[in-house]
Amino acid sequence: MIEISQLAKNFGEIAAVRGIDFTVRPGDVLGFLGPNGAGKSTTMKMIAGFVTPSAGSVRVCGHDVQQDPRGAQRLIGYLPEGAPAWEEMAVLGFLRFIGAVRGVHGAECTRRVEDVIERMGLGGVRRQRIETLSKGYKRRVGLAQALLHDPRVLILDEPTDGLDPNQKHQVRELIRGLSGDKIVVISTHILEEVHAVCNRAIVIAGGRIVADGTPQELEARSRYHRAVHLHFSDRGADSDAAEARAALAALEAVSEVEVQAGGRRLVVVARPGANPLGAVARLVHDRGWLVDELHVERGRLDEVFRDITREVA
Numbered sequence: 001m002i003e004i005s006q007l008a009k010n011f012g013e014i015a016a017v018r019g020i021d022f023t024v025r026p027g028d029v030l031g032f033l034g035p036n037g038a039g040k041s042t043t044m045k046m047i048a049g050f051v052t053p054s055a056g057s058v059r060v061c062g063h064d065v066q067q068d069p070r071g072a073q074r075l076i077g078y079l080p081e082g083a084p085a086w087e088e089m090a091v092l093g094f095l096r097f098i099g100a101v102r103g104v105h106g107a108e109c110t111r112r113v114e115d116v117i118e119r120m121g122l123g124g125v126r127r128q129r130i131e132t133l134s135k136g137y138k139r140r141v142g143l144a145q146a147l148l149h150d151p152r153v154l155i156l157d158e159p160t161d162g163l164d165p166n167q168k169h170q171v172r173e174l175i176r177g178l179s180g181d182k183i184v185v186i187s188t189h190i191l192e193e194v195h196a197v198c199n200r201a202i203v204i205a206g207g208r209i210v211a212d213g214t215p216q217e218l219e220a221r222s223r224y225h226r227a228v229h230l231h232f233s234d235r236g237a238d239s240d241a242a243e244a245r246a247a248l249a250a251l252e253a254v255s256e257v258e259v260q261a262g263g264r265r266l267v268v269v270a271r272p273g274a275n276p277l278g279a280v281a282r283l284v285h286d287r288g289w290l291v292d293e294l295h296v297e298r299g300r301l302d303e304v305f306r307d308i309t310r311e312v313a
């Protein structure tokens with residue numbers, strides 16, 4: 001478990017993190033979201049023990065990061081922003097070095113290094129100096145070192161930043177496969193990533209937590225949560241769409257009907273707490289509208305993100 005209590009960090013005049021509290025339990029994959037400068041990296045560095053808090057505490061599986069840094073750091077794999085340090089080392093040498101620092105030696109070290117090289121697709125660059133690698137490969141080396149000692153807690157600062165779509169997919173699969181009894185905290189600007197891998201999301205803005213819930217709970221705050229999209233086929237476009245617009249707007253569960261694609265697509269926006277799907281489907285059936293597409297939105301995380309971070313300086 002990670003227990004964070006009243007955690008704060010000032011850099012001179014700058015209050016980067018202003019007293020945040022949260023707990024992460026085994027099996028949780030927590031997505032940390034927020035605009036640039038919100039305090040995500042600073043919080044992650046404090047959890048990993050790389051930055052000393054100005055106030056508050058972090059406990060990792062019972063070990064206080066300040067009082068017992070070694071005990072806590074043994075349990076943590078940390079991927080910082082950007083590229084790994086010691087860029088002049090070759091990939092293989094760097095990973096062996098990290099293994100030794102982590103107390104993994106001999107055959108066990110070789111086995112684990114080969115395992116992370118395989119998992120992160122680093123076989124082709126194992127003898128190359130890190131400074132000569134592309135951004136995506138540097139990121140993979142960073143992930144490989146974070147996973148090397150099979151830690152119970154993974155703190156990953158923008159793990160898919162700079163990766164190509166295949167690697168992004170692979171890293172997300174890897175993170176999904178990891179959970180179980182592990183704790184994973186990732187920061188990301190990619191909102192689909194939250195949906196793809198996280199079972200919980202914390203939004204931070206101006207150094208404070210402004211939302212905390214499951215991705216589904218956040219999406220439910222969207223104006224488009226349960227909105228029904230109807231697309232009218234060529235034959236039905238004109239007459240049906242015009243009739244449908246008025247009929248749909250009159251439904252009790254509907255707050256508004258938006259018109260797109262020159263009138264061919266209607267977005268039926270739900271009243272808060274209501275679900276218009278049943279009533280919409282009945283109307284489509286009863287009136288015989290020529291609809292070639294009908295689907296329901298979960299909600300738009302980007303819109304929710306904008307709304308809840310906008311007011312915060």
Ligand code: ATP
Pocket residue numbers: 011014015016034035036037038039040041042043
């Ligand atoms: P991004 O999404 O851009 O990575 P972030 O949410 O990770 O942003 P932080 O890097 O935690 O944000 O920064 C929070 C605030 O603290 C910013 O105003 C930043 O300029 C400031 N800050 C971070 N590190 C330092 C430092 N070492 N010295 C001074 N100010 C710092």
